[in-house]
């Protein structure tokens with residue numbers, strides 16, 4: 045295959061240090077050893093830089109992440125991760141075995157069942173109840189996830205290989221901690237999160253040391 049300039053360029057991630065969906069993509073790049081550039085989109089500043097007309101041309105949903113890669117622009121973190129997995133060498137992020145691969149269910153539970161709701165709580169219309177709102181939906185999801193992970197996990201979410209489920213879990217636990225969800229109720233989730241935070245790809249991509257991480261939140 046002849047590679048065009050677009051294929052040779054580094055991918056560009058439009059993201060925000062604290063966005064869980066952006067962190068998912070950073071983990072996937074790190075696991076695959078892919079270098080990428082980051083363009084920060086501050087979700088708070090200026091009323092939300094994702095809401096500009098210019099950013100709309102990159103992601104019509106006006107959310108992060110969006111990734112320019114191989115001459116195409118993708119949004120939706122799980123689609124991005126799948127594309128990275130299918131086009132880059134390195135460890136598989138979606139297992140080959142169909143039953144393990146079907147545990148993509150865990151990623152969907154997090155990305156579609158839990159994650160969409162707490163970010164809504166950032167909208168001004170939601171007002172003072174936003175912490176309770178976020179805690180409610182994270183707790184509801186974690187109550188479902190805990191018994192699932194008890195069945196599927198080994199060292200990681202699905203057996204002993206890191207997969208897309210792990211990529212979704214860790215940023216979701218980070219969000220849960222931000223909203224003071226009591227993780228003691230979820231010992232499997234807590235154990236997996238602690239194990240994964242020791243893995244270099246998860247550490248390197250952590251929100252506490254991204255180019256756009258504010259000084260006071262740096263670690």
Ligand SMILES: N[C@@H](CCC(=O)N[C@@H](CS)C(=O)NCC(=O)O)C(=O)O
Pocket residue numbers: 063064065066087092094106107108109119120121122155160163
């Ligand atoms: N399903 C999308 C969700 C993207 C999403 O909710 N992004 C959040 C940050 S994690 C966002 O941009 N929020 C700002 C907004 O909606 O205005 C994905 O997986 O990429």
